[in-house]
Amino acid sequence: MGGVIPLQGVGIQYKMKEEILRIIKKERNISGEELGKRLGISRSAVWKHINGLRKMGYVIDSCPRKGYSLVSTPDLLIPEEINQGLKTNRLGKEIIYFKETSSTQEIAKKLALDGKGEGGVIIAESQRSGRGRMGRSWYSPPGYGIYFSLILRPHITPSDAIKIPLVTSIAVASAIREITSLNACIKWPNDIMVNNKKTGGILVESASEMDIINYMIVGIGVNINTPDELIPGELKEIATSLYIESGRRYHRIRLFQEILKELEINYEEFLNNGFNKLRTKWMELSNTIGMRVIINTPGEPPFEGLAQEIDIEGALIVALPDGSIKRVISGDVSLRHMN
Numbered sequence: 001m002g003g004v005i006p007l008q009g010v011g012i013q014y015k016m017k018e019e020i021l022r023i024i025k026k027e028r029n030i031s032g033e034e035l036g037k038r039l040g041i042s043r044s045a046v047w048k049h050i051n052g053l054r055k056m057g058y059v060i061d062s063c064p065r066k067g068y069s070l071v072s073t074p075d076l077l078i079p080e081e082i083n084q085g086l087k088t089n090r091l092g093k094e095i096i097y098f099k100e101t102s103s104t105q106e107i108a109k110k111l112a113l114d115g116k117g118e119g120g121v122i123i124a125e126s127q128r129s130g131r132g133r134m135g136r137s138w139y140s141p142p143g144y145g146i147y148f149s150l151i152l153r154p155h156i157t158p159s160d161a162i163k164i165p166l167v168t169s170i171a172v173a174s175a176i177r178e179i180t181s182l183n184a185c186i187k188w189p190n191d192i193m194v195n196n197k198k199t200g201g202i203l204v205e206s207a208s209e210m211d212i213i214n215y216m217i218v219g220i221g222v223n224i225n226t227p228d229e230l231i232p233g234e235l236k237e238i239a240t241s242l243y244i245e246s247g248r249r250y251h252r253i254r255l256f257q258e259i260l261k262e263l264e265i266n267y268e269e270f271l272n273n274g275f276n277k278l279r280t281k282w283m284e285l286s287n288t289i290g291m292r293v294i295i296n297t298p299g300e301p302p303f304e305g306l307a308q309e310i311d312i313e314g315a316l317i318v319a320l321p322d323g324s325i326k327r328v329i330s331g332d333v334s335l336r337h338m339n
């Protein structure tokens with residue numbers, strides 16, 4: 001697994017760095033001796049951890065009489081930072097961080113096959129071959145967005161599993177609304193839109209045996225602080241970022257934490273009580289219901305209709321021009337805006 005920053009898994013070393021950060025964030029100056037005492041380690045062990053943190057991008061001053069003080073924190077999605085302020089019980093309890101990787105989906109899949117449990121997250125600053133739905137790619141430049149994959153192992157049937165992307169889209173749109181002033185909404189099935197342009201996407205891949213889900217990999221990508229000049233020319237008409245739409249930059253970790261928190265709430269609602277309430281929530285957040293749409297569904301020529309609702313199975317119900325009703329389970333829609 002090239003590119004992984006050492007010490008980013010669970011384990012004593014990693015926890016110690018997190019503890020040191022917690023303390024030096026609170027205390028403005030603290031001596032190596034005092035830090036060592038509080039953590040039950042030697043001064044030279046403290047010094048080693050401080051140097052490790054510096055290598056990760058933390059700027060930490062050390063003055064002979066005053067001790068250590070934190071000057072700045074790197075703008076990176078590192079677990080040490082994410083863990084401080086993550087309000088979840090089961091999702092994101094283990095985070096594996098890459099500066100760069102091929103695709104977090106790939107890594108998550110390998111780890112899931114190796115037995116990694118529910119809630120594990122693989123996150124990367126950038127992806128060389130980020131994947132999107134329907135064979136598309138997902139542009140993943142470093143420093144501006146978040147790209148991560150979450151391992152789930154729900155005890156549900158494959159037919160229920162098709163609702164997981166919808167449940168996830170509720171979490172992402174709600175988190176964006178919470179953190180920004182933007183009116184994020186969902187275009188069926190799970191594109192995250194702001195002002196009719198896509199700012200986030202969700203790709204769910206799963207493996208099942210007989211009627212049992214083995215694992216699901218929920219991949220989420222959001223363009224957060226991406227400037228206009230970094231959106232590839234061919235995507236400018238259809239893609240955007242939270243920064244482009246609001247003129248404001250957002251703390252990427254804060255949004256990531258909010259997405260995981262919302263996802264945990266909605267996922268638990270789904271496992272405990274089914275899709276009923278979530279269906280209503282999805283429709284409230286959707287920009288698709290009540291619109292004239294063109295549907296691209298695999299293996300069929302595109303067709304037009306009026307999107308009426310999603311049913312309890314998560315399928316889009318479309319009224320066709322001849323008056324008949326069609327249930328669409330997979331595909332993509334484009335909205336027809338009437339002037």
Ligand code: BTN
Nearest residue numbers: 103130131132133148201219221
């Ligand atoms: C879409 O086409 O809308 C889905 C895009 C999903 C992108 C995310 S980024 C993190 C994860 N890793 C990938 O390669 N894809 C997903």
